[in-house]
Amino acid sequence: MLGCFMLTACDTEAARKKVSAAPAAKKDTVVAAPPAAAPEPPPPPTLDTATYNALTLHMVHDSASAKWPVKTGYPLPGALLPFHRIVAYYGNFYSTRMGILGEIEPESMLKKLQGEVAKWQEADSSVKVIPALHYIVVSAQGQPGKAGMYRLRMPFTQIDKTLELAAKINAIVFLDIQVGLSTLQKEIPELERYLALPNVHLAVDPEFSMKTGKVPGSVIGTFDAADLNYASEYLAELVKKNDLPPKILVVHRFTKGMVTNYKNIALRPEVQIVMDMDGWGFPAKKVxxxxxxxxxxxxxxxxxxxxxxxxxxxxxxxxxMSPKDVLKLYPKPMYIQYQ
Known part of the structure:
Protein backbone atom coordinates (compact mmCIF):
# COMPACT_ATOMS: atom_id res chain seq x y z
CA MET A 1 0.00 0.00 0.00
CA LEU A 2 3.04 2.19 -0.36
CA GLY A 3 1.42 4.07 -3.19
CA CYS A 4 1.92 7.20 -5.26
CA PHE A 5 2.83 9.91 -2.78
CA MET A 6 5.08 12.43 -4.43
CA LEU A 7 4.99 15.07 -7.12
CA THR A 8 7.19 13.82 -9.95
CA ALA A 9 9.03 15.97 -12.45
CA CYS A 10 6.31 15.17 -14.99
CA ASP A 11 3.59 16.32 -12.62
CA THR A 12 5.25 19.56 -11.64
CA GLU A 13 6.81 20.66 -14.93
CA ALA A 14 3.86 22.85 -15.89
CA ALA A 15 3.38 24.14 -12.37
CA ARG A 16 6.96 25.00 -11.34
CA LYS A 17 6.71 28.61 -12.44
CA LYS A 18 3.78 29.09 -10.09
CA VAL A 19 5.42 27.18 -7.25
CA SER A 20 8.67 29.09 -7.52
CA ALA A 21 6.82 32.29 -6.69
CA ALA A 22 6.05 30.89 -3.25
CA PRO A 23 9.09 31.01 -0.93
CA ALA A 24 7.85 28.19 1.29
CA ALA A 25 7.76 25.72 -1.58
CA LYS A 26 10.68 26.91 -3.68
CA LYS A 27 13.34 25.19 -1.62
CA ASP A 28 11.94 21.74 -2.27
CA THR A 29 10.93 21.92 -5.92
CA VAL A 30 13.67 19.53 -7.09
CA VAL A 31 11.88 16.21 -6.87
CA ALA A 32 13.38 12.83 -7.70
CA ALA A 33 11.72 9.53 -8.41
CA PRO A 34 10.71 7.52 -5.33
CA PRO A 35 12.68 4.49 -4.22
CA ALA A 36 11.29 1.09 -5.03
CA ALA A 37 8.20 0.53 -2.95
CA ALA A 38 8.06 -2.34 -0.50
CA PRO A 39 6.26 -5.32 -2.03
CA GLU A 40 2.59 -5.78 -1.30
CA PRO A 41 1.90 -8.56 1.20
CA PRO A 42 -0.03 -11.48 -0.29
CA PRO A 43 -3.72 -11.97 0.51
CA PRO A 44 -4.00 -13.44 4.01
CA PRO A 45 -5.94 -16.65 3.20
CA THR A 46 -4.88 -19.68 1.21
CA LEU A 47 -8.33 -19.80 -0.36
CA ASP A 48 -8.72 -18.48 -3.86
CA THR A 49 -9.58 -14.78 -3.92
CA ALA A 50 -13.20 -15.18 -4.99
CA THR A 51 -13.99 -17.75 -2.30
CA TYR A 52 -12.26 -15.76 0.41
CA ASN A 53 -14.09 -12.60 -0.57
CA ALA A 54 -17.46 -14.34 -0.52
CA LEU A 55 -16.77 -15.71 2.95
CA THR A 56 -15.44 -12.56 4.59
CA LEU A 57 -16.70 -9.46 2.83
CA HIS A 58 -19.70 -8.94 5.11
CA MET A 59 -18.55 -10.88 8.17
CA VAL A 60 -18.43 -9.04 11.48
CA HIS A 61 -16.00 -10.12 14.20
CA ASP A 62 -17.81 -10.73 17.46
CA SER A 63 -14.95 -8.99 19.27
CA ALA A 64 -15.58 -5.77 17.37
CA SER A 65 -19.19 -5.46 18.49
CA ALA A 66 -18.11 -5.28 22.12
CA LYS A 67 -15.81 -2.31 21.43
CA TRP A 68 -18.21 -0.04 19.56
CA PRO A 69 -19.54 2.56 19.83
CA VAL A 70 -16.75 4.32 21.69
CA LYS A 71 -18.07 5.99 24.83
CA THR A 72 -17.59 9.76 24.64
CA GLY A 73 -19.52 12.85 25.67
CA TYR A 74 -22.30 14.27 23.52
CA PRO A 75 -20.80 16.27 20.61
CA LEU A 76 -20.46 20.02 21.00
CA PRO A 77 -22.73 22.34 18.95
CA GLY A 78 -21.71 22.43 15.31
CA ALA A 79 -20.02 19.01 15.35
CA LEU A 80 -20.30 17.23 12.00
CA LEU A 81 -20.01 13.67 13.33
CA PRO A 82 -21.93 11.46 13.73
CA PHE A 83 -24.74 13.57 12.30
CA HIS A 84 -23.21 13.59 8.81
CA ARG A 85 -21.30 11.23 6.57
CA ILE A 86 -18.43 12.91 4.71
CA VAL A 87 -17.51 11.88 1.16
CA ALA A 88 -14.17 13.35 0.12
CA TYR A 89 -12.04 13.57 -3.02
CA TYR A 90 -8.31 13.26 -2.32
CA GLY A 91 -5.24 14.44 -4.19
CA ASN A 92 -3.06 17.35 -5.29
CA PHE A 93 -3.66 19.79 -8.14
CA TYR A 94 -0.08 19.46 -9.39
CA SER A 95 -0.37 15.69 -9.88
CA THR A 96 -2.60 13.41 -11.93
CA ARG A 97 -1.19 10.39 -10.07
CA MET A 98 -1.92 11.24 -6.46
CA GLY A 99 -5.70 11.18 -6.63
CA ILE A 100 -8.89 12.20 -8.37
CA LEU A 101 -8.62 15.76 -7.02
CA GLY A 102 -5.89 16.56 -9.52
CA GLU A 103 -6.58 13.93 -12.15
CA ILE A 104 -9.40 15.61 -14.02
CA GLU A 105 -10.48 19.17 -14.77
CA PRO A 106 -11.84 20.90 -11.63
CA GLU A 107 -15.43 21.42 -12.78
CA SER A 108 -15.70 17.80 -13.92
CA MET A 109 -14.16 16.69 -10.64
CA LEU A 110 -16.74 18.61 -8.62
CA LYS A 111 -19.59 17.18 -10.68
CA LYS A 112 -18.24 13.65 -10.22
CA LEU A 113 -17.91 14.18 -6.48
CA GLN A 114 -21.50 15.36 -6.26
CA GLY A 115 -22.52 12.18 -8.07
CA GLU A 116 -20.76 10.08 -5.44
CA VAL A 117 -22.41 12.07 -2.65
CA ALA A 118 -25.81 11.30 -4.19
CA LYS A 119 -25.00 7.57 -4.30
CA TRP A 120 -24.06 7.53 -0.63
CA GLN A 121 -27.16 9.51 0.29
CA GLU A 122 -29.30 6.97 -1.53
CA ALA A 123 -27.52 4.08 0.17
CA ASP A 124 -28.17 5.51 3.65
CA SER A 125 -30.87 8.16 3.85
CA SER A 126 -30.70 8.24 7.66
CA VAL A 127 -27.49 10.32 7.68
CA LYS A 128 -26.96 13.52 5.71
CA VAL A 129 -24.00 13.22 3.30
CA ILE A 130 -21.73 16.21 2.70
CA PRO A 131 -18.85 16.61 0.19
CA ALA A 132 -15.24 17.39 1.03
CA LEU A 133 -12.01 18.21 -0.82
CA HIS A 134 -9.02 16.50 0.80
CA TYR A 135 -5.88 18.30 -0.39
CA ILE A 136 -2.31 17.06 0.17
CA VAL A 137 -0.69 20.26 1.36
CA VAL A 138 2.62 18.70 2.46
CA SER A 139 3.85 15.90 0.19
CA ALA A 140 6.51 13.33 1.12
CA GLN A 141 9.43 13.20 -1.31
CA GLY A 142 12.11 10.75 -2.44
CA GLN A 143 14.85 13.40 -2.20
CA PRO A 144 15.75 15.54 0.84
CA GLY A 145 15.48 18.96 -0.82
CA LYS A 146 17.40 21.92 0.57
CA ALA A 147 15.55 21.67 3.88
CA GLY A 148 16.63 18.02 4.22
CA MET A 149 13.13 17.03 5.31
CA TYR A 150 12.05 14.81 2.37
CA ARG A 151 8.84 16.79 2.14
CA LEU A 152 7.44 19.50 -0.14
CA ARG A 153 5.11 22.24 1.13
CA MET A 154 2.52 23.47 -1.33
CA PRO A 155 2.13 27.24 -1.87
CA PHE A 156 -0.80 28.90 -0.16
CA THR A 157 -2.27 29.72 -3.57
CA GLN A 158 -3.13 26.05 -3.95
CA ILE A 159 -4.94 25.97 -0.62
CA ASP A 160 -6.82 29.07 -1.72
CA LYS A 161 -7.79 27.23 -4.91
CA THR A 162 -9.08 24.31 -2.85
CA LEU A 163 -11.22 26.63 -0.74
CA GLU A 164 -12.62 28.37 -3.84
CA LEU A 165 -13.59 25.05 -5.43
CA ALA A 166 -15.10 23.77 -2.19
CA ALA A 167 -17.28 26.86 -1.92
CA LYS A 168 -18.90 26.06 -5.27
CA ILE A 169 -20.50 22.90 -3.89
CA ASN A 170 -20.64 23.85 -0.20
CA ALA A 171 -17.93 21.33 0.64
CA ILE A 172 -15.62 21.24 3.63
CA VAL A 173 -11.84 21.01 3.24
CA PHE A 174 -9.16 18.74 4.72
CA LEU A 175 -5.49 19.69 4.64
CA ASP A 176 -3.35 16.55 4.52
CA ILE A 177 0.20 16.38 5.87
CA GLN A 178 2.89 13.83 4.91
CA VAL A 179 5.78 14.91 7.15
CA GLY A 180 8.65 12.85 5.70
CA LEU A 181 11.53 13.55 8.10
CA SER A 182 9.80 16.63 9.47
CA THR A 183 7.30 16.59 12.35
CA LEU A 184 3.73 17.63 13.01
CA GLN A 185 5.11 20.21 15.42
CA LYS A 186 6.91 21.88 12.50
CA GLU A 187 4.21 21.50 9.86
CA ILE A 188 0.84 22.14 11.53
CA PRO A 189 1.56 25.70 12.75
CA GLU A 190 2.40 26.71 9.16
CA LEU A 191 -1.27 26.08 8.32
CA GLU A 192 -2.87 27.94 11.23
CA ARG A 193 -4.37 30.71 9.09
CA TYR A 194 -6.40 28.05 7.27
CA LEU A 195 -7.10 25.71 10.18
CA ALA A 196 -8.62 28.71 11.98
CA LEU A 197 -11.40 28.75 9.38
CA PRO A 198 -14.59 26.92 10.43
CA ASN A 199 -14.79 24.72 7.31
CA VAL A 200 -11.15 23.54 7.25
CA HIS A 201 -10.02 20.35 8.99
CA LEU A 202 -6.79 18.36 9.29
CA ALA A 203 -5.47 14.97 8.15
CA VAL A 204 -2.14 13.33 8.95
CA ASP A 205 -0.51 10.33 7.28
CA PRO A 206 1.64 8.04 9.45
CA GLU A 207 2.72 6.07 6.37
CA PHE A 208 5.14 8.86 5.46
CA SER A 209 6.33 9.81 8.96
CA MET A 210 9.86 8.47 8.82
CA LYS A 211 11.02 8.41 12.45
CA THR A 212 13.88 6.03 11.58
CA GLY A 213 15.32 8.45 9.02
CA LYS A 214 14.57 6.20 6.08
CA VAL A 215 13.42 7.61 2.74
CA PRO A 216 9.62 7.99 2.41
CA GLY A 217 8.15 5.13 0.42
CA SER A 218 10.91 2.66 1.33
CA VAL A 219 9.10 1.43 4.45
CA ILE A 220 5.79 2.18 6.16
CA GLY A 221 6.16 5.02 8.66
CA THR A 222 4.49 5.59 11.99
CA PHE A 223 2.94 8.09 14.39
CA ASP A 224 2.64 7.54 18.11
CA ALA A 225 -0.30 8.57 20.25
CA ALA A 226 1.86 11.46 21.43
CA ASP A 227 2.04 12.83 17.88
CA LEU A 228 -1.71 12.60 17.43
CA ASN A 229 -2.29 14.16 20.84
CA TYR A 230 -0.19 17.12 19.79
CA ALA A 231 -2.29 17.53 16.64
CA SER A 232 -5.62 17.28 18.47
CA GLU A 233 -4.50 19.62 21.25
CA TYR A 234 -3.39 22.18 18.67
CA LEU A 235 -6.77 21.97 16.94
CA ALA A 236 -8.62 22.14 20.25
CA GLU A 237 -6.82 25.35 21.17
CA LEU A 238 -7.76 26.86 17.80
CA VAL A 239 -11.39 25.93 18.39
CA LYS A 240 -11.45 27.56 21.80
CA LYS A 241 -9.45 30.62 20.73
CA ASN A 242 -11.61 31.33 17.67
CA ASP A 243 -14.98 30.08 18.97
CA LEU A 244 -15.19 27.45 16.23
CA PRO A 245 -17.27 24.28 15.86
CA PRO A 246 -15.31 21.08 16.56
CA LYS A 247 -12.51 20.17 14.15
CA ILE A 248 -12.07 16.77 12.53
CA LEU A 249 -8.69 15.03 12.59
CA VAL A 250 -8.34 12.23 10.03
CA VAL A 251 -5.55 9.69 10.64
CA HIS A 252 -4.70 7.35 7.76
CA ARG A 253 -4.06 3.76 8.75
CA PHE A 254 -3.93 0.31 7.15
CA THR A 255 -1.54 -1.53 9.51
CA LYS A 256 -1.41 -1.63 13.29
CA GLY A 257 2.21 -0.46 13.29
CA MET A 258 1.29 2.85 11.65
CA VAL A 259 -0.16 4.07 14.96
CA THR A 260 1.46 3.06 18.24
CA ASN A 261 -0.04 3.21 21.74
CA TYR A 262 -3.52 3.89 20.39
CA LYS A 263 -5.04 3.54 23.88
CA ASN A 264 -3.17 6.69 24.87
CA ILE A 265 -4.86 8.83 22.20
CA ALA A 266 -6.68 11.56 24.09
CA LEU A 267 -10.25 12.45 23.17
CA ARG A 268 -11.20 16.12 23.39
CA PRO A 269 -14.68 17.59 22.89
CA GLU A 270 -13.26 20.16 20.45
CA VAL A 271 -11.81 17.53 18.09
CA GLN A 272 -13.39 14.51 16.42
CA ILE A 273 -10.87 11.80 15.45
CA VAL A 274 -11.39 9.56 12.43
CA MET A 275 -9.17 6.52 11.91
CA ASP A 276 -9.30 6.05 8.15
CA MET A 277 -8.53 2.67 6.56
CA ASP A 278 -6.67 3.81 3.45
CA GLY A 279 -5.25 0.55 2.10
CA TRP A 280 -5.99 -0.58 -1.44
CA GLY A 281 -6.74 -3.97 -2.97
CA PHE A 282 -9.57 -6.38 -3.63
CA PRO A 283 -12.60 -6.10 -1.31
CA ALA A 284 -11.77 -8.85 1.18
CA LYS A 285 -8.27 -7.50 1.64
CA LYS A 286 -9.65 -4.03 2.37
CA VAL A 287 -12.22 -5.40 4.79
CA MET A 321 -16.75 -1.50 -3.51
CA SER A 322 -20.16 0.12 -3.60
CA PRO A 323 -21.63 2.28 -0.83
CA LYS A 324 -23.87 -0.64 0.14
CA ASP A 325 -20.81 -2.89 0.48
CA VAL A 326 -18.97 -0.43 2.69
CA LEU A 327 -22.03 0.23 4.84
CA LYS A 328 -22.12 -3.44 5.78
CA LEU A 329 -18.92 -2.93 7.76
CA TYR A 330 -19.07 -2.61 11.52
CA PRO A 331 -18.91 0.08 12.64
CA LYS A 332 -20.22 1.93 9.60
CA PRO A 333 -17.58 4.40 8.40
CA MET A 334 -18.61 8.05 8.71
CA TYR A 335 -15.79 9.35 6.51
CA ILE A 336 -15.37 8.06 2.93
CA GLN A 337 -12.45 9.04 0.77
CA TYR A 338 -11.90 8.50 -2.96
CA GLN A 339 -8.46 8.61 -4.54
Missing amino acids: NSYKLAVSSEPVQFTGFKLFYKNDIKTPPWNTI
Missing part, protein backbone atom coordinates in the same frame (compact mmCIF):
# COMPACT_ATOMS: atom_id res chain seq x y z
CA ASN A 288 -9.52 -7.41 6.54
CA SER A 289 -7.35 -4.29 6.92
CA TYR A 290 -10.34 -2.37 8.29
CA LYS A 291 -10.96 -5.04 10.92
CA LEU A 292 -7.29 -5.41 11.81
CA ALA A 293 -6.15 -1.78 11.96
CA VAL A 294 -9.30 0.23 12.61
CA SER A 295 -12.26 -1.59 14.15
CA SER A 296 -10.12 -3.78 16.43
CA GLU A 297 -8.41 -0.71 17.94
CA PRO A 298 -11.24 1.80 18.44
CA VAL A 299 -10.50 5.47 18.91
CA GLN A 300 -13.65 7.47 18.05
CA PHE A 301 -14.95 7.39 14.44
CA THR A 302 -13.91 5.36 11.40
CA GLY A 303 -13.25 6.05 7.75
CA PHE A 304 -12.75 3.98 4.61
CA LYS A 305 -10.83 4.80 1.45
CA LEU A 306 -11.73 3.72 -2.08
CA PHE A 307 -9.31 3.82 -5.01
CA TYR A 308 -10.67 4.30 -8.51
CA LYS A 309 -7.63 2.55 -9.99
CA ASN A 310 -5.70 0.54 -7.41
CA ASP A 311 -8.72 -1.30 -6.01
CA ILE A 312 -9.33 -2.99 -9.36
CA LYS A 313 -5.74 -4.00 -10.11
CA THR A 314 -6.25 -7.57 -8.90
CA PRO A 315 -8.36 -9.76 -11.25
CA PRO A 316 -11.21 -10.58 -11.34
CA TRP A 317 -12.26 -7.29 -9.74
CA ASN A 318 -13.32 -4.68 -12.28
CA THR A 319 -15.22 -2.35 -9.97
CA ILE A 320 -14.62 -0.80 -6.57
